[in-house]
Amino acid sequence: MSTVIEQIEQQIAKLSNKAVRKNTGIIRTVADGVAKIDGLSDVAYNEMIQFPGGVIGIALNLGTDEVGAVVLGDVSQLKEGDEVSTTGKLLSVPVGKELLGRTIDALGNPVDGKGPLGAKETYPVEKIAPGIMARKSVSQPLFTGIQAIDSMIPIGRGQRELIIGDRGTGKTTIAIDTIINQAKINKVGAASGDPKFRPVYSIYVAIGQKNSNIVRTIAALEAAGALEYTVIVAAPAADNAANQYLAPFSGAAIGEWFMENGQDALIVFDDLSKHAVAYRQISLILKRPSGREAYPGDVFYLHSRLLERSARLDGKGSLTALPIIETLAGDVSAYIPTNVISITDGQIFLETDLFNQGIRPAVSVGLSVSRVGSAAQIKATKQVGGKLKGELAQFRELAAFAQFGSDLDAKTKAQLDRGGRIVELFKQPAFSPISIELQAVTIFALQKGYYDGLDVKKVTAASVSIRDFFATRKDALLTEIRTKAALDKDIEAKIVAALDEWKSTYSA
Amino acid sequence: MATGKPQIQQLARQLFTVSLVDGRLSNEQVAGVLAYIEKNHAANAVALLNAYQRLVAAEVAKGVAVVEHSGPVSEATLAGIAAGLTKRYGRPVTATAKANPSLLAGLRVRIGDDVYESSVSGQLAALSASV
Numbered sequence: 001m002s003t004v005i006e007q008i009e010q011q012i013a014k015l016s017n018k019a020v021r022k023n024t025g026i027i028r029t030v031a032d033g034v035a036k037i038d039g040l041s042d043v044a045y046n047e048m049i050q051f052p053g054g055v056i057g058i059a060l061n062l063g064t065d066e067v068g069a070v071v072l073g074d075v076s077q078l079k080e081g082d083e084v085s086t087t088g089k090l091l092s093v094p095v096g097k098e099l100l101g102r103t104i105d106a107l108g109n110p111v112d113g114k115g116p117l118g119a120k121e122t123y124p125v126e127k128i129a130p131g132i133m134a135r136k137s138v139s140q141p142l143f144t145g146i147q148a149i150d151s152m153i154p155i156g157r158g159q160r161e162l163i164i165g166d167r168g169t170g171k172t173t174i175a176i177d178t179i180i181n182q183a184k185i186n187k188v189g190a191a192s193g194d195p196k197f198r199p200v201y202s203i204y205v206a207i208g209q210k211n212s213n214i215v216r217t218i219a220a221l222e223a224a225g226a227l228e229y230t231v232i233v234a235a236p237a238a239d240n241a242a243n244q245y246l247a248p249f250s251g252a253a254i255g256e257w258f259m260e261n262g263q264d265a266l267i268v269f270d271d272l273s274k275h276a277v278a279y280r281q282i283s284l285i286l287k288r289p290s291g292r293e294a295y296p297g298d299v300f301y302l303h304s305r306l307l308e309r310s311a312r313l314d315g316k317g318s319l320t321a322l323p324i325i326e327t328l329a330g331d332v333s334a335y336i337p338t339n340v341i342s343i344t345d346g347q348i349f350l351e352t353d354l355f356n357q358g359i360r361p362a363v364s365v366g367l368s369v370s371r372v373g374s375a376a377q378i379k380a381t382k383q384v385g386g387k388l389k390g391e392l393a394q395f396r397e398l399a400a401f402a403q404f405g406s407d408l409d410a411k412t413k414a415q416l417d418r419g420g421r422i423v424e425l426f427k428q429p430a431f432s433p434i435s436i437e438l439q440a441v442t443i444f445a446l447q448k449g450y451y452d453g454l455d456v457k458k459v460t461a462a463s464v465s466i467r468d469f470f471a472t473r474k475d476a477l478l479t480e481i482r483t484k485a486a487l488d489k490d491i492e493a494k495i496v497a498a499l500d501e502w503k504s505t506y507s508a
Numbered sequence: 509m510a511t512g513k514p515q516i517q518q519l520a521r522q523l524f525t526v527s528l529v530d531g532r533l534s535n536e537q538v539a540g541v542l543a544y545i546e547k548n549h550a551a552n553a554v555a556l557l558n559a560y561q562r563l564v565a566a567e568v569a570k571g572v573a574v575v576e577h578s579g580p581v582s583e584a585t586l587a588g589i590a591a592g593l594t595k596r597y598g599r600p601v602t603a604t605a606k607a608n609p610s611l612l613a614g615l616r617v618r619i620g621d622d623v624y625e626s627s628v629s630g631q632l633a634a635l636s637a638s639v
């Protein structure tokens with residue numbers, strides 16, 4: 001009780017006797033989450049507007065005769081003739097490490113029932129992206145824990161890598177695996193006591209998804225011990241379009257706090273297709289002119305200004321973005337997918353055909369690219385995996401001839417065999433990211449022919465066995481690979497000896 | 509002929525512009541506009557007049573400060589408020605008093621879209637919102 005009294009006394013002390021000026025307006029219409037307001041002559045674009053009953057809105061249409069404001073809350077209590085006023089503030093969300101492990105909505109309010117956030121700072125939801133001189137080239141790796149990606153489509157800290165594919169091809173799974181892998185790396189790094197170790201914190205923004213999917217994702221992160229390093233921003237399908245429109249920007253603001261404070265963060269936007277749809281809905285209700293597929297003319301700017309906020313800053317931290325786009329029937333040439341492909345620094349394309357064939361993750365190596373490339377790879381991965389992409393490309397070209405198995409020359413058969421083994425090697429179950437040192441060992445074994453004597457279908461099981469063997473008996477060697485990040489002759493000899501030891505005990 | 513809402517709004521704005529002389533509303537011009545509407549836009553007169561009325565009311569409100577008070581307020585106070593707002597906005601402002609017991613004490617001044625809150629009830633509302 002004394003704390004409450006002190007709180008009230010502090011508030012009374014803050015109150016000034018000076019007259020407070022407000023700019024006001026009158027609601028003329030409220031429909032579909034948008035209020036049309038007469039007055040508000042001094043309102044600024046994106047300014048927060050105070051509605052009756054504690055409801056907040058933001059001014060999105062500044063017309064000659066009226067202001068169009070999106071209402072971020074319950075519109076059922078609003079009516080024509082209600083007075084509204086400007087707040088003089090832009091929409092901001094709480095930021096800071098206090099948000100880790102918490103689930104919040106697009107406005108920064110906790111929705112997980114764990115009490116107040118306790119955040120001390122707020123950042124504006126809309127912010128201009130860092131300029132050219134503030135940035136630094138991407139050169140530090142961000143390991144997803146997915147072999148197909150880390151070896152052939154490497155991602156760096158500060159990069160924007162799009163995950164694109166049809167529904168049910170494993171896009172969210174790749175993102176969640178990446179978040180889980182960051183948590184695993186964070187724990188190993190913290191335990192090592194290395195003062196140079198930089199953890200990566202994650203932000204998962206769920207836009208327009210089913211609540212059941214969001215719950216399942218949170219449960220998966222919690223089970224993997226990753227939730228303590230993650231902030232969840234939830235704008236499910238049941239939320240109004242305005243909240244779904246704002247959620248990615250709120251997530252970006254949270255990520256920018258880490259970046260500005262010299263730390264590294266990863267943000268997943270799942271997914272920007274639904275984000276574009278929500279923005280289209282708001283724009284149509286605001287009577288803005290529509291263009292292709294009824295999207296507003298600035299739908300490109302919607303995503304470009306969001307994704308440009310992810311960067312690596314000189315002398316500070318980084319924010320890596322994994323936006324997700326859902327395609328229809330594999331059409332990557334549609335409007336929104338081509339927009340986001342042109343904005344990002346590469347894409348990971350997931351194919352339904354590969355998924356149905358059992359190749360999971362269903363990464364299409366031919367269509368996927370990382371524009372940062374090997375600049376974001378450690379030397380160990382380059383040494384063992386540098387030629388894989390080319391070998392897979394050759395395999396794909398020759399695969400059409402596989403049906404004539406008896407008529408192929410020995411070299412072609414060898415290439416097909418090799419490609420088949422690489423494809424089997426890269427199969428990986430969901431929510432099971434693999435550390436980079438284990439990936440290096442697994443692919444090293446491929447390059448040295450340790451899978452050659454096995455049936456192609458048994459390569460996956462053999463690689464699992466190798467990883468288990470190294471994880472349980474060769475931990476020191478793995479630590480050496482991790483810290484040196486390269487395979488010198490000494491380490492290669494130790495790996496060969498360990499693989500020989502494994503082979504002597506392994507039966508397929 | 510203006511039929512849709514945007515066209516009516518545009519026409520109302522044009523008629524409002526005509527109603528101004530040296531930046532201020534002219535009674536003669538307003539009377540002329542009303543006659544014009546009656547003669548030439550009888551079909552859409554209601555919508556057009558409503559839109560025109562809102563623009564005129566907003567313009568009038570910019571020149572009249574409504575001083576809401578709960579206790580007595582003197583003519584000198586009203587004159588001082590009018591002078592202060594005239595200086596601030598750079599246009600002639602007159603002040604009118606309006607009793608509002610719900611303020612408890614202090615004043616609330618409305619001019620155009622601006623509200624100057626200096627009442628006890630306003631401060632209590634701000635206190636309850638912040639706690």
